[in-house]
Amino acid sequence: MPASDSIAADARPELSVVVPCFNESAVLDAFHARLAAVMARIGAPWEVIYVNDGSRDATLGVIEALAAADSHVGYVNLSRNFGKEIALTAGLDQVRASGAAIVIDADLQDPPELIAELVAAWRDGVDMAYARRRVRQGESFAKRATAAAFYRVMARLTDKVQIPVDSGDFRIISRRALDALLPLREHHRFMKGLFAWVGFSTREVLYDRAPRAGGTSSFNYWKLWNFALEGVTGFSVAPLKLATYLGLAVALFAMLFGGQLIARTLLYGNPVPGYPSIMAVVLFLGGVQLITLGVIGEYLGRIFNEAKRRPLYVVERVSPAGGAAAMNPPPRTLPPA
Template sequence: MFHETQAAGPPVFSVVVPCYNEELGIDEFHRRISLVMDGLGRSWEVVYVNDGSADGTLIRLEALRSADPAVGLVNLSRNFGKEIALTAGLDHARGEAIIVIDADLQDPPEVIPELVTVWESGYDMVYAQRRAREGETWLKKFTANQFYRTMQRVGGVRLPQNTGDFRLLSRRALDALLLLREHHRFMKGLFAWVGFPSQAVLYDRAPRHAGSSSWNYWRLWNLAVEGITGFTLMPLKIATYLGLGVALFSLFFGGQLVLRTLLFGNRVPGYPSLMAVVLFLGGVQLMTLGVIGEYLGRVFNETKKRPLYLVERAIPSQVSLLPQAQPSRVA
């Protein structure tokens, strides 16, 4: 049966949920999201994206799809990463307003009515801003805070502090976002880049409901690199300035050597100081090449024109069947 609030026609709300190894908590998430969305009194669907999970997540999603017509399922052909999985879900969302949320229940679904209220007042982007981050170590909080500070100072877009993917987008904001098809995706930056009137809603982040996060510090570091290199050329500028600084230092160092030779004669310098200079210059050169390589690698990946993802199968929700069936998009 359809939910009591559902009606014929396209849904008003689409909830997009990327999933990776969420077998233990997906049932509780669906129970809570259903209660919240039913309470809004308008038609809705939820689009679950299985990002190549290695546990029983797909089985649980298939069971939810069979039991609840509000559930749509997009199963990717393999694991493409959260940013790509989120893009796949947004591609398949059909609502007038689209809500992005993770399945781990750290972002409480009960905040969604507040997002909807702000959206109804005329905002195209309503992002949930963390007031407290329960269940996270001080190191993760500190590094996250430093990353947001860095992006605020050097990024080409204004990234809201303590804001993740949990947000509501209007249809026109989503249509603008879907025009951006780069492979190295930092969704928080892309959300900010499209602009449109935006407003924050403060909330307290909860601990993870079940299972363990797949986001270790190495993956978070790589995501930070994606964000920085995707929205600013500052690393290249730093490499340029560092090279200029080393060149000036070398000029002054060489000058004082010439002066000392003229005044005190040619004394053979020590081996340790020579090795220190060689290793310093070599380190600067390798670091500069690494920065250039990061940007060059991104250009290389973009020029290959591969699709962002491949869909093994996509089953739309039955809440809002359109007059013509929409084919699964491979983007």
């Protein structure tokens, strides 16, 4: 690499690209080649921070080779797998950019070439420009339908935080928006909701999402369900309200049903009660109670995890772009006092 195209160890880049990685060794070389070409055309000083989230393949080795060949490359190696939302936070904690941070996945479903449009929106004065999917190639109908339903349900459940539909983490964030985001240290992280929560001016950039270029997705339907629970419980108390309304509705139904039984007994006598009807009522009421307790338990469990005040993640190694002299202060793994 020519010396003119490298970044000085003590210089702050204008743009930082954060890439969380989990078992992405098959695509990292191709991803970095496309990313470097895009950033070279943009022409601003830049760095990329790869976050190895406890990968079980050769991802760390590939990242180390990229760092040795390109002074723009830095990386964070976490001590184990903490999940994508935490890995993304670890990368954002290491951003040195004076201008903006860009978040993108390594699987090439989100095209690095779109970064130029995101940067153009940021230079127009927008604090956060996010990529919104027009087409989701390579995904089953069930996954597309459940994703569409999730975003629209979230839009109805959250009144004060409007989470953009059909969008992921792929976006650009201005320095001031990032500085507002970093102090949010909750453990149950739903980054799309946190991005929306900090506010500031936003703009969408449409694109067609491609299939994965290699490897396999770590998200299955069970993980997606739990991810949806994080989003709903992290940014809405609607499930608690729904449990309350459901309890009131059942109580009203029980009062009407009891009144009807009393009236029938006074008018027509009391025949021998049927076992099936008793079991149906008991099982129905028991089911409602268990659902309500489950909803309360989801929120209580989150309070329990937050009260322990454990760090969000543990870093095994940090190698900033430009060499060891560019080392940041220790990552912000503890919530503010």
